[in-house]
Amino acid sequence: MKQLFNLFQLFFRIGLFTFGGGYAMLPLLQGELVKKRGWATDEELLDLYSIGQCTPGIIAVNVATVIGYRRAGISGACFATLGMVMPSLIIILLIASVLTQFMYNRYVAYAFGGVRICVVALILNVIYGLWRKNIKDYFCAGVFIGALVLLLVFNLSAVWVVIAAGAAGYWLRGMAAK
Amino acid sequence: MIYVILFFEFFKVGLFAIGGGLVTVPFLFDLSEKYSWFTAKELADMIAVSESTPGPLGVNMATFAGFRAAGIPGGIVATLGLVFPSLVVMILIAKMMDKYSCNTRVQRVLDGIRPAVIALILSAGIEIARMAVVNLKAVIALVVFLLVIHFGKRGPIFYLALSAVAGIVFKI
Numbered sequence: 001m002k003q004l005f006n007l008f009q010l011f012f013r014i015g016l017f018t019f020g021g022g023y024a025m026l027p028l029l030q031g032e033l034v035k036k037r038g039w040a041t042d043e044e045l046l047d048l049y050s051i052g053q054c055t056p057g058i059i060a061v062n063v064a065t066v067i068g069y070r071r072a073g074i075s076g077a078c079f080a081t082l083g084m085v086m087p088s089l090i091i092i093l094l095i096a097s098v099l100t101q102f103m104y105n106r107y108v109a110y111a112f113g114g115v116r117i118c119v120v121a122l123i124l125n126v127i128y129g130l131w132r133k134n135i136k137d138y139f140c141a142g143v144f145i146g147a148l149v150l151l152l153v154f155n156l157s158a159v160w161v162v163i164a165a166g167a168a169g170y171w172l173r174g175m176a177a178k
Numbered sequence: 179m180i181y182v183i184l185f186f187e188f189f190k191v192g193l194f195a196i197g198g199g200l201v202t203v204p205f206l207f208d209l210s211e212k213y214s215w216f217t218a219k220e221l222a223d224m225i226a227v228s229e230s231t232p233g234p235l236g237v238n239m240a241t242f243a244g245f246r247a248a249g250i251p252g253g254i255v256a257t258l259g260l261v262f263p264s265l266v267v268m269i270l271i272a273k274m275m276d277k278y279s280c281n282t283r284v285q286r287v288l289d290g291i292r293p294a295v296i297a298l299i300l301s302a303g304i305e306i307a308r309m310a311v312v313n314l315k316a317v318i319a320l321v322v323f324l325l326v327i328h329f330g331k332r333g334p335i336f337y338l339a340l341s342a343v344a345g346i347v348f349k350i
Contacts, residue, residue, distance in 0.1 A: 016232050017335050023302035031333045043292065050291040051271060053298065056193045057264025058202075058234040065268035066275070077269050085257055088233025092241040093253050095227065107346050114319065114345020115338055116310035121323035122334050123303035130296050140293040147297035152304070161294055169290015170283065 003072050004079045011064045011083030019115050022052070022059030027122035029063065039067065042133060053162045060084055143168060180248045181255045187213075188240045188259035195236065202236040206243075215247040236260055319350050 010032060018025040026045070033040045040048075048066055052059035061081055068080025135141050143165050150156040150164070187209060195202040203225065210218050224242050228235040237257055244256025278284050311320055319341075327337055344350065 013335070017338050018232050018234070019338070022234060023299050024306065026299060027334045031335075036333070043288075046292045046295045047275075047288055049298070050288070050295045051268075051275075053295070055264070055267050055271065056195065057261070057267065058192075058195075058236045060234045061237075061261050061264045062268045065265050066272045069269050069272040074269060077265060077272070081261055081265055085233070085237045085261055088231070088237040089241050089253065089257055091231055091233065092238045093245055093250055095231070096242050096245045096253075097250075110345045110349050111342040112345065113310070113316075113350040114341040114343070114348075116306060117316055117319045117345075117350065118323050118327075118338055118341030120303055120307045120310055121320055121327050122337065123299060123306070124324060125327045127296060127300050127303065128328075130299075134292050134296060143290055144293040144297050147294035148300065151297060151301040158298055161298065162291055165290045165294030166287040167290070170287050173286040173289050 004075060007068050007071060007076055008079045008083035011068070011080045012086055014064075015060070015084045016087040018060065019112070019119055022049075022063075023123065024119045025060050025063070027119075027126045030126055033067065039071065042130060046130070046134070050162050050166075053158050139172060180252065184244050184247055184252055184256045185259035188244070188256045189262055191236070191240070192260040193263040202239065206239055209243065213247070215243045315348065315350055319344065319348070 014025060014028045014032060017028055026049070029045060030042065034042055034045065045063075048063050049059065051066075052062035055062060061084060064080040064084040065077045069077035072079070131144075135144055146168075147161050147165055150161050151158070191202055191205045191209070195205055203221075206221055207218060210216055210221055216224070220242075221239070224239055225235065228238040231238065237260060240256040240260040241253040245253035248255070307320075311317055323337065323341060326340075330337070
């Protein structure tokens, strides 16, 4: 029971501080799960993101479900997911019912302006760490640059980028192994 | 029964919006045409609000639409409907992952995908930067945050709180 409450509380906190969707959550997940608790490795988080990209639903929820399941089975998955969505639920209900003017307040806008820039900085910082750990050879660098071009220049959907990269890994790593 | 309809409609969004986040938007536009829960303009406003409130856009939108349709219980039911497909699918995948993660073929596929996911995360960061880093003040703030985060020893939540204060003080 304590375990379930801890999962709920952890993902509640992550959900509360995630501004800007699933990817903005990565620095928080890395801080809490990898650095502080050792529940997952950087590589496992990346794998979860790639799976989340190709499966139904919201990435944030997908990650919470898997981590919760690993820690405490199906009830763990449910508690982690509930924790993840609860802050949004409360905040949006508040905004929709009483605080309609809240979002247009000048100081709120300034605070969010600062937070959004901080999110960019946090994401760049995480990418720097992931790059140093995971981009070890020409193959990885090639996939990274190829994926970036497909995403930014050709606006290809993330699902196809993940599938193409998986296929490239299967064939090219397979050839290297022979 | 409005609750059943809400649950079912958002269950469908959750099931078919593969990739999450902004992928849910076209599905939500369809809902705005089919029902009178919210208008297309309110949806656009909601996307803007979601950019600056915590939590995933899909969840925010389900809560908002459900609330409009049937009050607070409606918001809760719609959110549960949205989340339910992910929950089921991911529990199944988590079971499979434990079984196959040591398989060398699976390893090879994941080896290929990891650098691509780093690129995905970078492109998401660039998307947010396009909205947030709009003037010289913002560029300076970004550089300062980068240095503080890189050399600091605190967790991300500390920096997020700090940046909200900095935003108000320096009118970013």
